[in-house]
Amino acid sequence: MAKIVVIGAGFAGQTAAIYLGTRLGKKHEVTVISNRDVFGYVPSWVWVGVGHMKPEDTVFKLKPVYDRINVRFVHAAAKEIHPEPGDQYVLGEEIGTGNPVRLDYDYLVIAPGPLLNFAGTPGLGPDNGFTHSICSLPHAVKTRDAYLALVERMKKGEKVKIVIGTGHPLATCQGAAFEYISNVHKDLLKRGLRDKADILWLSNEPALGDFGVNGVQVKRNGIVMKSEEFIKSVFLDAGIRWQVQTGVKKVEDGKIYWENYEGQEGVTEFDFAMLIPQFKGQPFKYIGKDGEDISSRIVNPAGFVMVDGKYGLPYAELSQTPEAWPARYQNPTYPNMFAAGIAFAPPGPISRPFTNPNNFMIAPAPPRTGMVSGMIGRVVALNIVDMVNGREPSHSERMTEMVAACIASMGDSLWDGSAVAIVMRPVVPDRKKYQNEYGRDLFISHLEMGLAGAWMKFMLHHTFIWKFKALPGWQLIPE
Amino acid sequence: MTEQQFSRAEKFWMNFKLYQLWRFIVLNIKIYTIAVQSKWK
Numbered sequence: 001m002a003k004i005v006v007i008g009a010g011f012a013g014q015t016a017a018i019y020l021g022t023r024l025g026k027k028h029e030v031t032v033i034s035n036r037d038v039f040g041y042v043p044s045w046v047w048v049g050v051g052h053m054k055p056e057d058t059v060f061k062l063k064p065v066y067d068r069i070n071v072r073f074v075h076a077a078a079k080e081i082h083p084e085p086g087d088q089y090v091l092g093e094e095i096g097t098g099n100p101v102r103l104d105y106d107y108l109v110i111a112p113g114p115l116l117n118f119a120g121t122p123g124l125g126p127d128n129g130f131t132h133s134i135c136s137l138p139h140a141v142k143t144r145d146a147y148l149a150l151v152e153r154m155k156k157g158e159k160v161k162i163v164i165g166t167g168h169p170l171a172t173c174q175g176a177a178f179e180y181i182s183n184v185h186k187d188l189l190k191r192g193l194r195d196k197a198d199i200l201w202l203s204n205e206p207a208l209g210d211f212g213v214n215g216v217q218v219k220r221n222g223i224v225m226k227s228e229e230f231i232k233s234v235f236l237d238a239g240i241r242w243q244v245q246t247g248v249k250k251v252e253d254g255k256i257y258w259e260n261y262e263g264q265e266g267v268t269e270f271d272f273a274m275l276i277p278q279f280k281g282q283p284f285k286y287i288g289k290d291g292e293d294i295s296s297r298i299v300n301p302a303g304f305v306m307v308d309g310k311y312g313l314p315y316a317e318l319s320q321t322p323e324a325w326p327a328r329y330q331n332p333t334y335p336n337m338f339a340a341g342i343a344f345a346p347p348g349p350i351s352r353p354f355t356n357p358n359n360f361m362i363a364p365a366p367p368r369t370g371m372v373s374g375m376i377g378r379v380v381a382l383n384i385v386d387m388v389n390g391r392e393p394s395h396s397e398r399m400t401e402m403v404a405a406c407i408a409s410m411g412d413s414l415w416d417g418s419a420v421a422i423v424m425r426p427v428v429p430d431r432k433k434y435q436n437e438y439g440r441d442l443f444i445s446h447l448e449m450g451l452a453g454a455w456m457k458f459m460l461h462h463t464f465i466w467k468f469k470a471l472p473g474w475q476l477i478p479e
Numbered sequence: 480m481t482e483q484q485f486s487r488a489e490k491f492w493m494n495f496k497l498y499q500l501w502r503f504i505v506l507n508i509k510i511y512t513i514a515v516q517s518k519w520k
Contacts, residue, residue, distance in 0.1 A: 236484045375517055397517060405510045418493060421506055425513065444513055449485075450493035452503035459507075478514035 002028040002388045005090055005105040007078045007284075008112035009034040009062055011042070011370060012341025015377030015479060016109045016384075017071050018470045023385050025070025031103055033092055034112075035077040037062055039468050043370065044461050045140040046179045049132075049274070050187045051148055052412045055141055060469060069470050076101040078112065078282075083298070083334045084289045107384045110305050111340040111377060114279035117168070123251030124167045124277055130253050131167060131273040134180055143274055147184070150272045154188075154196040160271040163256060165202035167275030169247025172365035174203055174211045175422075177276050178231070179408040185238045186411035186418075194239070201235065201242040202256065202268065202275070204362050206351055208232055208244055211406075212364035214351045216424050219442040227422070230447050234420065238410075243268075245354070247362040248275060263357040279342055279365065281305065297333060305339035307331055309347040318348045319439075322400035322430040328393055329380050336387070338380040341373035346399075350428050371404045372427060374479030399428040403444065409457045410449075419453025421446065 004024065006017050009032050020030045038059040047053035066073045076092035090108070092101040116135050118125030126132050132143040150160055164181040166174060181201055188194040201208075209215055209227030216227040235242055245261040256268045256275075281303025288294040299305050308331075310324035318324055324347045331337040339345075346366045353363030368376070375397055383393035403425040411417040423446035429439025436442060467477040485493070492498050 233485050371514070378518075403513045403517065405514065416494065423510060423513070444509075446506075446509065448502065448506070450502055451496065451499040452506055455499075455503050456506055456510075478511065478518060 002106045003104055004028065004030045004107045004109070004384060004388075005103045006030070006032045006109040006111060007034075007090065008110070008341075008343070009036065009039055010111065010113040010341060011373035012343070012377035012380075013109065013111035014039055014468050015374045016111060016340055016381040017066070018069060018468070018474065019378055019381035020384060021066065021069035021071035022470070023381075024388055028388060029072065030070065031072040031074060032062070032066060033074040033076050033078050033090060033101070033103060034062065035075075035095055037073075037075045037095075039065075040137050041461065041465055041468070045134045045137060046176065046183050046409065047412050048137070048140040049134040049143040049147065049180055050183045051144045052183070052187070055137055059137065060465065065469050074101055074103065078284060080285045080287050081108070081110075082287045083108070083337055088336070106336060107387065108337045109340055109377075109380055109384070110284075110337065110343045111373075112282045112343060114342045115282050115303065117278040117280045120278045120280075121168045121248055121251065124248070124275060130251050131275045133277065134176060134274060135173075135276065146272060151188075151191065151193065153271075154193045157196070159196050159198070161269055162197050162199045163202050163268060163270040163273040163275070164199070165275060166204045166364070167248045167251070168278035169204050169249075169360065169362040170365050171204055171276050171278050172212050172367045173276050173279070173369060174205055174364060175367065175406055175408060177203070177274065178211070180274055181240060182234070182238070182408060182410040182420075183412075185240060190411070199240045200268065201240055201244075202246055202248070202258070203242075203244050204247050204364050205244045206354060206364075208235070208242055210244075210351050210364065212349075212351055212367045213424065213427060214429060214438075216422055216445055216447055217438040217440055217442060218445045218447050224442065225447065227447060230420075230449075234449065245362065247360060251275075259356065259358065259360050261354055261356050261362065263360070281343060281345075298331065300345045302345070304345035305331060305337075305343055307339050307344045309345070311345070311347050313347060315348060315353055319429065320431055322398065322428070322432055324348075325398040325400045325428055327396035327398050328383055329376055330383070330393065338384070340376040340380045342368055344368070344376070366399070366428070368399070370406070371479055372399065372402060375402055378479055400426050400430040402427045407453050407457045407460060409454060411454065412458070414455060414458060416451070417454030418449060418451055419457050420449045421453040421456060
C-alpha cells in the first residue's frame with residue numbers, strides 16, 4: 001500500500017487530492033495535511049473585499065469531502081520535510097493542540113500556497129502595516145470593513161484617495177488587484193459616490209495590462225490588439241488613473257514610498273490602499289539523513305521548490321526556450337517529491353525584468369494561481385497514479401503549453417455587471433511554436449468585456465465550488 | 480475600439496442582453512473546448 005501525502009488544500013492541493021483520492025484512495029493511503037480545515041475559493045474574495053459576498057459563501061469544510069473520496073485529513077501545519085529515501089516523512093503541528101504529527105510518505109505533493117511576504121515591504125499589510133490585502137479570507141474581511149468605513153466617510157462628503165495594485169517590486173497576481181480596483185470603481189458608482197474618490201492603479205508591471213504574463217495579444221479583424229490598449233480603455237472609461245513601472249519600497253500611515261524605472265523616488269498619499277505583497281514559498285525545513293538542513297538543495301532563495309525546469313538562464317535566453325519550463329513538477333533529486341501551484345520554482349519571469357539606474361529591480365513574478373494551479377495539481381496527481389501503478393509518469397504540461405482563462409469582474413450584478421474575459425494560450429509565450437513576436441496563439445487568445453463575463457464569473461464560482469467538493473460530474477469540469 | 484475610451488456603440492453591445500447571451504455561449508464553448516484538451520495531457 002502506497003502512502004501519499006499532500007501538503008495544502010488550495011487550488012493545486014485540492015485538485016491533486018480529489019484525483020488521488022478517487023483513483024487510489026480505496027487501495028492506498030492518501031492524506032492531506034493543511035493548517036486550514038476549509039477550502040477557500042480565492043477568486044471570489046474580491047467580492048468579499050467590497051462587501052458583496054458573505055465570507056462563508058466562499059468556503060466549505062474539507063473533511064466531509066475527503067470522507068467521501070477516501071482521503072484522510074490532518075488539520076495541522078507542516079513544519080519539516082524529511083525526504084531521504086528509507087525514512088521519508090512530514091512533521092507537523094496539530095492546529096489547536098500543538099501536538100506533533102508525523103506522516104510517512106512514499107509520494108509527496110507540496111502545494112501549500114504562498115507565504116504572503118508583507119515583511120518584504122516595511123509598513124505593508126493589514127496586520128503590522130497600513131495597507132489591505134485580499135490574499136486570504138481574514139484579510140478580505142478586514143479589507144471589506146475598512147472599505148465600508150471609507151464609504152461612510154465619503155457619504156459625509158469627504159473626498160478620498162484610493163490606491164490599488166502591487167506592494168512590492170517583485171509582486172505577482174496583478175489580475176486580482178485589477179479585479180479589485182474594477183469592483184471598487186463599480187461599487188462606488190452604484191452608491192453614487194464615485195466622484196468622491198480619486199482611484200489610482202499602482203503597479204510593478206512594465207506596461208498597463210501586462211499582468212505579469214507579458215500582456216495578452218489577440219487578433220481581431222486582422223489587427224493585433226494588445227491588453228495594454230484594452231485596459232487603458234477600461235481605466236479611461238472608469239476614470240481610474242494609473243502608474244506602472246513602479247516598485248513600492250515602504251509604506252507609512254497614509255503614504256506609499258516608491259521608485260520607478262527611471263530611478264525617480266516618490267511618495268503617493270492614500271486614505272485606503274489594497275496592495276498585493278510579494279509571494280514566497282512556505283518556510284518548511286528540509287532535513288537530511290544526519291539531521292542537517294538541506295533546504296538549499298531543494299528550494300530556491302525565495303523558498304519555491306526546484307522541479308524539472310532549467311534554472312539560471314538569462315531572460316533573453318529563457319524567453320526563447322519553452323522547454324526550460326517544468327513539465328512534470330517533479331524534484332530532480334527526490335523523484336517522489338512534487339510541487340504544485342505557487343510552490344514550484346519557475347525558471348524565471350514571464351514579463352521582461354527591469355533594473356533601474358539605482359540597481360533597483362522591478363519585475364513581476366510569474367502568476368501561477370487559479371487555472372494554472374489546478375492543471376499542475378492534476379498533472380502531479382496523475383503522474384503519482386502512474387508511479388503507484390508501476391508505470392513511468394506519463395503526464396506533463398508546461399506553462400508554455402497551458403491555456404489560461406481569467407474572468408475579472410466589474411461588479412457582481414447579473415443585470416448590469418460586467419467583466420473582462422481573458423483567454424491566453426500559452427500562459428508563457430512559446431516563440432518556437434507560435435511564429436509571431438508574442439509567442440502566443442493569437443486565434444485562441446481572447447479579450448472581451450461585457451455582461452457575458454459577469455455571468456461567466458457567477459457560473460465559475462458555483463461550478464468550481466462544485467468541482468472542489470468532488471460532487472457528481474466533477475470530472476467534466478476542467479481545471 | 481480606439482486607444483481612448485470605449486465608444487458608445489461598444490458600450491451598447493457590452494450590455495445588450497441578447498448579444499451578451501450569444502457571447503456567453505461562445506465564450507463557454509471556446510474556454511471549455513480548449514481547457515478540456517488539457518485533461519488528456
